[in-house]
Amino acid sequence: MAMATTAAAPSLGCSRDVSFGTAMRGQAVPLELSKCRVGSQLRIACHSSTVRACASAGTTTLKQTRATPGEKQNVDRQTCRLALPSKGRMAEGTLSLLKDCSLPVRKLNPRQYIADIPGLKDLEVWFQRESDVVRKLRSGDVDMGIVGYDVVAEFGEDDPDLILIHDALQFGECHLGVAVPTYGIFESINTLSQLAAMPQWTSERPLRIVTGFTYLGSKFLREKGLHHVELSTADGALEAGPAMGTADAILDLVSSGTTLRENNLKELEGGKVISSQGVFVASKKALMNRPGVLESAHELLERFEAHLRARGQFSVVANMRGNSADEVAHNLLKMTSLHGLQGPTISPVYSNSTGEARVEYYAIVICVAKPDIFKAVRELRSAGGSGVLVSPLTYIFDEEPVRWRKLLDTLGR
Numbered sequence: 001m002a003m004a005t006t007a008a009a010p011s012l013g014c015s016r017d018v019s020f021g022t023a024m025r026g027q028a029v030p031l032e033l034s035k036c037r038v039g040s041q042l043r044i045a046c047h048s049s050t051v052r053a054c055a056s057a058g059t060t061t062l063k064q065t066r067a068t069p070g071e072k073q074n075v076d077r078q079t080c081r082l083a084l085p086s087k088g089r090m091a092e093g094t095l096s097l098l099k100d101c102s103l104p105v106r107k108l109n110p111r112q113y114i115a116d117i118p119g120l121k122d123l124e125v126w127f128q129r130e131s132d133v134v135r136k137l138r139s140g141d142v143d144m145g146i147v148g149y150d151v152v153a154e155f156g157e158d159d160p161d162l163i164l165i166h167d168a169l170q171f172g173e174c175h176l177g178v179a180v181p182t183y184g185i186f187e188s189i190n191t192l193s194q195l196a197a198m199p200q201w202t203s204e205r206p207l208r209i210v211t212g213f214t215y216l217g218s219k220f221l222r223e224k225g226l227h228h229v230e231l232s233t234a235d236g237a238l239e240a241g242p243a244m245g246t247a248d249a250i251l252d253l254v255s256s257g258t259t260l261r262e263n264n265l266k267e268l269e270g271g272k273v274i275s276s277q278g279v280f281v282a283s284k285k286a287l288m289n290r291p292g293v294l295e296s297a298h299e300l301l302e303r304f305e306a307h308l309r310a311r312g313q314f315s316v317v318a319n320m321r322g323n324s325a326d327e328v329a330h331n332l333l334k335m336t337s338l339h340g341l342q343g344p345t346i347s348p349v350y351s352n353s354t355g356e357a358r359v360e361y362y363a364i365v366i367c368v369a370k371p372d373i374f375k376a377v378r379e380l381r382s383a384g385g386s387g388v389l390v391s392p393l394t395y396i397f398d399e400e401p402v403r404w405r406k407l408l409d410t411l412g413r
C-alpha cells in the first residue's frame with residue numbers, strides 16, 4: 001500500500017517532526033525510519049498503516065503513539081487554529097458555508113494545507129482529514145474545527161474537552177445505522193431486536209458487522225444487548241461486504257438510502273446509532289485558556305447563526321389596502337403564514353392622487369419561511385395585498401444567539 005506524505009505535520013508543530021514519502025507494505029523500511037530509535041526526539045507523521053507495515057518489515061522497533069486527551073502539545077503556540085476537512089463533501093460544504101458567511105478561505109495553492117480567512121485576523125486555518133481534525137482538537141494542536149458530527153462522536157470518544165458550539169450547520173446530513181441483506185436468512189428480519197434474537201449468532205460464529213465506526217458501533221451494540229458480534233473495518237464501499245461474504249451486516253452512513261438499495265440491503269428499525277450533519281466544535285481548554293479563541297469562536301458562531309437563519313427565510317414586501325395600520329395588522333395576523341419573526345412591520349404609503357397626501361395603502365415587511373412562501377402570497381392577496389416583492393435574505397442577526405449563551409454557561413462564564 002502506498003503511503004502518502006503528511007507534509008503539514010512539521011509546520012503544524014504537532015507530535016511529529018518529520019514526514020516521509022512512500023513505502024510499500026512488506027518492502028524495506030525507508031532509510032530515515034530505520035535510523036530512528038524509540039525514545040529519540042525524532043517524531044514522524046505517517047498513516048497508521050505505515051506503522052504496521054514497518055513492524056511487519058521487521059526492521060524497526062518503532063512505537064506508534066496517538067495523541068491522547070490531556071497530552072497537550074504546542075502549549076507555547078501564540079496563534080488560534082481552525083481545522084477544516086481537507087477533502088470530500090465535508091470540505092466542499094465547509095468552504096461554501098464560510099464563503100456564504102462572507103468569510104472565504106484564502107488558500108495560496110491547492111496542495112497547501114495552511115490557509116487563512118482574510119475577514120478573521122490572527123486565525124490560522126489548517127486542512128486535515130476529518131478524523132485528524134478531531135484527534136488534533138483532543139491533543140491541543142488545533143483549537144476549533146468544522147467536521148461531521150459522526151466523526152466527532154467516533155474519534156472524540158466522549159472526550160469532555162470537545163464542545164459542540166454549533167450542532168447543526170445544515171450540510172452533510174446523514175445518519176449511522178445497521179443494515180442487513182434483503183434476502184436469505186435476513187429476509188424476514190426488520191428490526192435490531194429480531195437480528196439480536198437470531199439463533200445463528202454464537203461465540204464461535206458471531207454476527208460479523210463491517211463498519212468504519214468501531215467506537216460508536218461496539219458501544220451501541222453492547223447497549224442494545226447484541227453479544228455475539230464481531231466488528232471488522234474497511235475504508236469504504238462497506239455495502240459490498242454481505243454480498244462478498246465478508247460480513248453479515250453493515251454499520252454505515254446513510255443519506256438518501258440509494259447505496260443500500262442498490263446493494264440489496266435494508267436498514268433495521270431500532271438500528272439508528274446517531275444522526276449527523278456538519279458541526280462547529282472546539283476544545284474547551286483552548287476556549288478557556290488560549291487568548292483569542294473564544295473571540296474567534298464568537299465571531300464564527302454569530303455569522304453561522306445569522307446566515308443559517310436567513311437561509312430558510314424570504315423577505316416579503318407588499319402593499320395592503322386598508323383604512324388603518326391596525327386594520328391591516330388585524331387582517332395579517334389572522335393568516336398563519338404572515339406573522340413575520342416578531343410581527344409584521346406596517347407603514348403608511350402616501351399618495352397624492354387627489355392632489356393632497358392620502359393614505360390608501362400600507363406597506364408591510366415580513367419574513368416568511370421558504371416552504372410557506374406560496375401560501376403566504378395567497379394569504380396576502382386574500383387580505384387585500386398587491387405588488388408582492390419576494391427577496392432572499394443574507395443574514396438575520398437577532399438577539400444574542402442562544403448557542404452563545406449556552407457556550408458561556410458551559411465555560412462557567
Ligand SMILES: Nc1ncnc2c1ncn2[C@@H]1O[C@H](COP(=O)(O)OP(=O)(O)OP(=O)(O)O)[C@@H](O)[C@H]1O
Pocket residue numbers: 087088089090130147148149150151172173174235236253254255256276277
Ligand atoms: N452520503 C452522504 N451524504 C451526506 N453526508 C455524508 C454522506 N456520507 C458521508 N457523509 C458525511 O461526510 C463525511 C465525510 O464523508 P466522505 O465520504 O466525504 O469522506 P470519507 O468517507 O472519509 O472519504 P472517502 O469516501 O472519500 O474515502 C462523513 O463523515 C459524514 O459526516
Ligand SMILES: O=P(O)(O)OC[C@H]1O[C@H](OP(=O)(O)OP(=O)(O)O)[C@H](O)[C@@H]1O
Pocket residue numbers: 235236237238239252253254255256257258259260
Ligand atoms: O444513502 P446514500 O445517499 O446512498 O449515501 C450513503 C453512502 O455515502 C457514503 O459513501 P461514499 O459516497 O462516501 O463512498 P465510500 O463508501 O467510498 O466512503 C456512505 O459511506 C454510504 O456508502
Ligand SMILES: [Mg+2]
Pocket residue numbers: 236
Ligand atoms: Mg465516504
